[in-house]
Amino acid sequence: MNKLRPQCFYLSIYLSVYLSIYLSIYLYIYAMSPKITVELLRQLRQVMKNSKYITEPIQAYIVPSGDAHQSEYIAPCDCRREFICGFNGSAGTAIVTEQHAALWTDGRYFLQASQQMDNNWTLMKMGLKETPSQEDWLISVLPENSKVGVDPWIIAADQWKNMSKALSSAGHSLVAVQDNLIDVIWEDRPARPSTKLITLGLKHTGLTWQDKVTALRGKMAERKISWFVVTALDEIAWLFNLRGSDIEYNPVFFAYAIIGMSNIKLFVDRKRLMEPVVREHLELDSPSKPELTIQCFPYESVYMELQAVCAALAPKEKMWICDKASCALTQVIPKAHRSAIPYTPLCLAKAVKNPTEIQGMKMAHIKDAVALCELFAWLEKEIPKGTVTEISVADKAEELRSQQKDFVGLSFPTISSVGPNGAIIHYMPLPETNRTLSLNEIYLIDSGAQYLDGTTDVTRTVHFGTPTDYEKECFTYVLKGHIAVSAAVFPNGTKGHLLDSFARAALWDSGLDYLHGTGHGVGCFLNVHEGPCGISYKTFADEPLEAGMIVSDEPGYYEDGSFGIRIENVVLVIPAKTKYNYRNRGSLTFEPLTLVPIQLKMINTDLLTQKERDWVNDYHKKCRETIGAELERQGRKEALDWLIRETQPIV
Amino acid sequence: MNKLRPQCFYLSIYLSVYLSIYLSIYLYIYAMSPKITVELLRQLRQVMKNSKYITEPIQAYIVPSGDAHQSEYIAPCDCRREFICGFNGSAGTAIVTEQHAALWTDGRYFLQASQQMDNNWTLMKMGLKETPSQEDWLISVLPENSKVGVDPWIIAADQWKNMSKALSSAGHSLVAVQDNLIDVIWEDRPARPSTKLITLGLKHTGLTWQDKVTALRGKMAERKISWFVVTALDEIAWLFNLRGSDIEYNPVFFAYAIIGMSNIKLFVDRKRLMEPVVREHLELDSPSKPELTIQCFPYESVYMELQAVCAALAPKEKMWICDKASCALTQVIPKAHRSAIPYTPLCLAKAVKNPTEIQGMKMAHIKDAVALCELFAWLEKEIPKGTVTEISVADKAEELRSQQKDFVGLSFPTISSVGPNGAIIHYMPLPETNRTLSLNEIYLIDSGAQYLDGTTDVTRTVHFGTPTDYEKECFTYVLKGHIAVSAAVFPNGTKGHLLDSFARAALWDSGLDYLHGTGHGVGCFLNVHEGPCGISYKTFADEPLEAGMIVSDEPGYYEDGSFGIRIENVVLVIPAKTKYNYRNRGSLTFEPLTLVPIQLKMINTDLLTQKERDWVNDYHKKCRETIGAELERQGRKEALDWLIRETQPIV
DSSP states (O other): OOSOOOOOOEEEEEEOOTTSOOEEEEEEOOOOOOBOOHHHHHHHHHHTTOTTTOSSOOSEEEEOSSOTTOOSSOOGGGOHHHHHHOOOSSSOEEEEESSOEEEEEOGGGHHHHHHHBOTTOEEEETTSTTOOOHHHHHHHHSOTTOEEEEOTTSSBHHHHHHHHHHHHHTTOEEEEOSSOHHHHHOTTOOOOOOOOOEEOOHHHHSSOHHHHHHHHHHHHHHTTOOEEEEOOHHHHHHHHTEEOOSBTTBOOOOOEEEEESSOEEEESOGGGGOSHHHHHHTTSSSOSSGGGOEEEEOGGGHHHHHHHHHHTOOTTOOEEEETTSBHHHHHHSOGGGEEEESSOHHHHHHHBOOHHHHHHHHHHHHHHHHHHHHHHHHHHHHGGGTOOBHHHHHHHHHHHHHTSTTEEEESSOOEEEEGGGGGSTTOOOOTTTOOBOOSSSEEEEEEOEEETTEEOOEEEEEESSOOOHHHHHHHHHHHHHHHHHHTOOEETTOBGGGGHHHHHHHHHHTTOOOSSOSEEEOOSSSOSSEEEEEEOSSOTTOOBOOTTBEEEEOOEEEETTTEEEEOBEEEEEEEEOOSOOGGGOOEEEEEEOOOOOOOGGGOOGGGSOHHHHHHHHHHHHHHHHHHHHHHHHTTOHHHHHHHHHHTOOOO | OOSOOOOOOEEEEEEOOTTSOOEEEEEEOOOOOOBOOHHHHHHHHHHTTOTTTOSSOOSEEEEOSSOTTOOSSOOGGGOHHHHHHOOOSSSOEEEEESSOEEEEEOGGGHHHHHHHBOTTOEEEETTSTTOOOHHHHHHHHSOTTOEEEEOTTSSBHHHHHHHHHHHHHTTOEEEEOSSOHHHHHOTTOOOOOOOOOEEOOHHHHSSOHHHHHHHHHHHHHHTTOOEEEEOOHHHHHHHHTEEOOSBTTBOOOOOEEEEESSOEEEEOOGGGGOSHHHHHHTTOSSOSSGGGOEEEEOGGGHHHHHHHHHHTOOTTOOEEEETTSBHHHHHHSOGGGEEEESSOHHHHHHHBOOHHHHHHHHHHHHHHHHHHHHHHHHHHHHGGGTOOBHHHHHHHHHHHHHTSTTEEEESSOOEEEEGGGGGSTTOOOOTTTOOBOOSSSEEEEEEOEEETTEEOOEEEEEESSOOOHHHHHHHHHHHHHHHHHHTOOEETTOBGGGGHHHHHHHHHHTTOOOSSOSEEEOOSSSOSSEEEEEEOSSOTTOOBOOTTBEEEEOOEEEETTTEEEEOBEEEEEEEEOOSOOGGGOOEEEEEEOOOOOOOGGGOOGGGSOHHHHHHHHHHHHHHHHHHHHHHHHTTOHHHHHHHHHHTOOOO
16 A cells, blocks of 8 residues: 555647658656746857857857767767756757847657756647747757857767858858867866776677678778778677776766777777776787787877878778768768768677677576566565555666576666556656556556676566456457567568568557557667667668567557556577578577566457467477576566466466 | 460579678569661760760760650650660669760669670679769769769759769769750651540549649648749649550550649640640639649740749749659759659649549459459460460450450550469560460469559459469468458558568578568559558558559569469548557458459468458458449459359358
8 A cells, every 4th residue: 555646747749740750759858946047048159259269159059969979878978968957858058149048859858858857948849830940949049150060079060061051041150169168167067987898708709809890801801991980889899898887777988999900909998998808808018919909098089180080091991971970070081081970880880789699688688588477476565565666666677686596787777667658659757747656557667677698678467466458458459469570571671661560460460559660679788779770660771670679579568547557578580490581681580588468457358369389388388498498497486476477378 | 275485584683782681683674686786876976976965975875765755664765774875674873985885784684785785785783792883883983073964954953962972072064955966866766645634524633723723832832931842743644634645555645734823824836725625624724713724835944934934933932843743843943942742742742642543443353353253264265265465455355444444554564474484573575585384384474554534553363274382382472462452451551561571481481582672652543553541561662552552562582483372452432440459549450442352272282370261251241242333234254153153252
């Protein structure tokens, strides 16, 4: 029994974007007070005219989200947009002029932004017809011949190009301001993290960094590329078989690299390279081969060093840089030498896991399943007591995972949601919204961890009492979609987005749907979201699926105000055996790495085909065998009993 | 029995294109001798330096495929690329320099082009790594500061832009040559057709042209557009409720239109407007309203008139033009006034058929089915005699269709193919390849017609003896794919490309596939291929499906050297009734307009689910009822018997 039920506010907004695919936006907002920004804006407007920081006064300053590496998650020192306006959502751009301050964000965040910002700020609701683009708005409010400043490190090259073009056409100009003006006024700005580096051996990586550099150079030679500027943090971590913890949930560290055919230049806080184990790993003191010698430079010197490399380029030499890299670094490379690419060869190489990585991912998922079996067995016992809350389950899940070998941390904030909270797709329990688990409501938990051998991400939706027929019906449609993707057989060379509709067909048949993609790439002891593959109606720029790639399969259904359902496994792309083999292309299918039972109580088995029933039974058999053996080994008897009970075959 | 079996050469080439979706290329080539081009090239190179046609000599001349309206099918007078090099495939660009002559085409046409061109020409095989782009090749062969000429009327605006940019970056320039230099040397060039215009009344169109102009102006007002330049021939035909026969199979006529908020300017050979019925239809002599007065101009004067309109534009006025329009017309519009759009509002309006058009399409498909039932009944009788050939079936099909009311002509060249010829996707029987139908081989016929009330396009694959188990298996997978699309239920707003994988799933499961899209938009007594909707893994720029749109559903399977299978219906997008209605979006599904039995003999019913069996039975019931009634009305007894026999329910 819970005496004090915390208040929960939430809102769901459906936003239809002109000429765009339907887009879902859910928000949950707890009571929050706006940040007072009068003084901050006054200070910012002062530095916008201060010749100490800029040669000529600027009439507007753009503050994008994001860091210099275009990371999805960012470190506190990079939360500049939040600092200036108060809004802390994951997407949004602030622009401050002499008279105005405006923030652009999308429908997920309309309410949150309006609550977090004071009335010095105008909220620009992206996607609504009446909302001007940043360019159009600037042109409408700026005096003639204005200068608009931006930090070239945190704006991507292509965004710079578009903005610059639009402003020029109206007689203004976009100006790169080298000193970040937010940093200038941010007194207690946190320092850039510089956590201890972890070195990974062959046991975890399957390939030495030397092998990876050599393979990369092979790709460069194939395309007659002599240099490659690496800016994405997970690519650098993967290449050098190093990990850090500079950004929460993402085991990466701040660094750049410039790889030449006979040079390796690594830019990282030099203190981090003092550790003997790191020095040895990188062969800093005794390189085995001259072309595998790593030259170390301070993180900040990448700009100057890249300039030096570019100055020494022969006339026809070409340099790769990702088109999502910062404007600052991109523009250092003269156009004639620059080859901007949508995906780097490291991004592609990292996506296709090698046998050691696959084995590691399998081990990580076995350990993760052990923790979850224990969690569910514990929940069955504890829930009737009425003391288990969304937050306490999340904490318990973390505790159980942390008991597993080589646990490093969570891979993203746990989504632990009861009843209506489950319908908020990006829900994270907070004291103000925390609900108690009961026998009457559906419970959804989407969670994952980082282990030295791999990264996990799993969602299960369960009911501890008796689900309604409607809840079971919806769950079964979602399950049919999950199976349709997991069991799909498709030709080599197929892109993931071509599989997205398989996940929806059963829901569509009944007039239902979910407004998010079906799957994302998953790193190996790296970011839980990674490119360049995925399964979504939106990603038309995804790369073809290949054996060894790892993605999530996570269809769902969300009934606003009532419940949320999602069934997520991480799956490995494997070759499929087929009766025929058209044009010798070969076929692919998926193997689930996640081995956690899918609650039978939630399934209306009448709605399943025989094939689907067989799939569930085979899956549960595998869960029982693989996880059962590990539970036995670890002596976790209660969880084993629970597993055996939950994996009875459907007849 | 056939004594003389004509020789048949064919080739299939699989071309994998870097960073592109897999692409299928089939070719069939009969003995052909190359066109002798020595003298033609000499003449062309002379006019490239002749100041009568160009102000300064040009060092290269580009001859694209296509006409000034970017038509898929073109008139003989526009076959300039074929004239200069001999190659008559549907895609290819010729470039002639002082020293070289080269033709770029894709893998479908490598063999054909190499056989049709003499050795003055170099074949540039597009899609192969070693093949340079046109731009790169020009840069490599041209002397410094060269001028490259092209007729700006037959190059699309965006193609011009790319070519011009690439040439400029290497110090050359792209030059618009107003006189087409091929026309200068083409002595017996056919005249531009100027066929009699057909006027369509409300009975066929559902909307007067005046209503259509008014609706168009509504769209223009919504977007603050004051003028719209219409260049696509089917858009002009649809807008004015007129048809012509200037291009084979496509009932269109050469014209342009410029629509203002109070002006309608029509550019067409004035002779065509002499007919009283046309004058009356267009209200040329007594316009009902001033803003619906059509001003007529000669076809050729569109350029000057557009210049005049542009000269009179107010500062903020905007003009729509499709981004696929010619460079010549596009560049007349000053950039500040130009709004280039990927699909015009006419293209979208034309795609969503009104109730009258839907009724007309249904009628056309009933008549078409009558002709096909007669054809198949006739074939069953005639084939054992051994005298029926691919060509004679095509002729018979045309004869039977032509007996139906309001028949105008075919909607594309009939694909009539026996056995291995069926595996050549774009096969068209020629005397040299003509095979005799027998009881031993699969027969595929893909054909369609233009009627005053609608356009048809239907493929059936049949066997007149006993198909092998393998043939039946493949046919059944194709049928499962056909049904999966036809019976699909999907939310309003879904784009057709999201349905493409449904058509392939059954084939994929067995390791099979087909290398073409699944469906295209179909016009109403207009082009058999039309945008902006379709069902293909390739079309990511398609517009969402809407109730009233009409597309084809035509999965297939092709076994090189053995047989081809395709099952094609034209289907209408209709609202679907679903159990639930998520976010009140509503759902859609398809209703087949094509009502021709699918041969039961070819189906392995064990491979069908109960739902699929029900679909086949329901479909055949509808064929029997609807077409049976019409066959009875027309007194076509033999065909009726055949229909009844072929529509027995599967038990």
